[in-house]
Every structure is written in structure tokens, then in C-alpha cells.
Amino acid sequence: MAPFGEIVWVLGIVAWYVIRYPFERRARRVRVVGDYRSRSEKIALAMALFGMAVWPALYLLTGIPRGADYQPRMWAVVVGGALFAFGLWVFRRSHKDLGRNWSVTLEIRDKHKLVSQGLYRLIRHPMYASFLLIALAQAFLLPNWVAGMAGLVGFLVLFFMRVDVEERMMLDTFGDDYRAYCARTKRIIPYVY
Known part of the structure; x- marks a missing residue:
């Protein structure tokens, strides 16, 4: 049963990249006018990549750490697959809603606008919400306490x-408009947080 969860995880990661690639390519063509990138941001991005892609891939390729394996369950694969699918939908939708404002790093683009429609009408950070859903999916799909929880x-x-x-960065750029937006939305979970 373990291979089913692992296959779903691999397909999900491939789908994640297929979704991201055209937006990343398009973003390179839009001039950056504000840059909040830092060393700590690079560390945070590297940690997320390591936990959500590198460590699980190493586990799938090597089986290490075998001592942290547990018996996979079909219900966990179903839950993990549903979470991954929903996470990918949120991921794609958040890219579409941002349009030309999207960036991998903390940057303000030329003619940047405050986006408050689509998923952004409910939460300020749907892309982080998608990462949370995908990380939860990984915990269900990979029957290993270390690789599963690394995400x-x-x-x-x-x-x-x-x-x-x-x-x-958004407050510096949009001021009172962003304060008002924060007052009517939550960060990553609608109506909760």
C-alpha cells in the first residue's frame, strides 16, 4: 500500500511545478521596484524546499530513515490525496488571482496592486495556505514519521x-488600504487565523 501514497506525492510535486513554471517565467519579465529579500528569507525558502521536496525525495529514493516507517493505511492515502488536490487548486488559484503581482521572493513589482479578490477576499496569504495543505498531505501520504512530517x-x-x-512590505507599499484589508481578512485560515 505504501507505493500508492508515494506515487500520489510524486504526482502532486510534479503538478505543483507544472502550475508554478509559467507564472515564474512571466514574473521574470516584470520589473522589480521594491525588494525586501534578506538572508533569513533565503533560509526560510531553503528550509521549506528541504522539508517539502528534498527530504521526502531522498526518503523515496533511499528509504532512509527506515526506523521511522509505519504501516500505511488506505484511508490516509485518500485523505492525503484530497488534501494535495485541494492544496494544488488553492496554489493555482492564488497565482491566477495575483497575476503580474506574483513573485517567489519578497518583491514589489512595477505597477503592483493590492489584490483583494478571489481567494484574497477571504485570506491574505492563500499561497501559504496551499503550502500548509500540501504539507499536511505529505504527512498522510508518506508512511514515515520523519519524511512525512518534514513538510x-x-x-x-x-x-x-x-x-x-x-x-x-505590504503596509509600506499600500498603507491604510492594506490596514483596512487586514482588518477584514485572516492570514491563512478563513474566519480563524
């Missing part, structure tokens, strides 16, 4: 090292 650790490091800086 959540990577997500938490990324989120808590980066979200305050990102919100400060």
Missing part, C-alpha cells in the same frame, strides 16, 4: 520567518 516543519519555518516581513 510541516518546512512550512512552519517558512511561514513564521516570512509572513511578518511580507505584511510589513
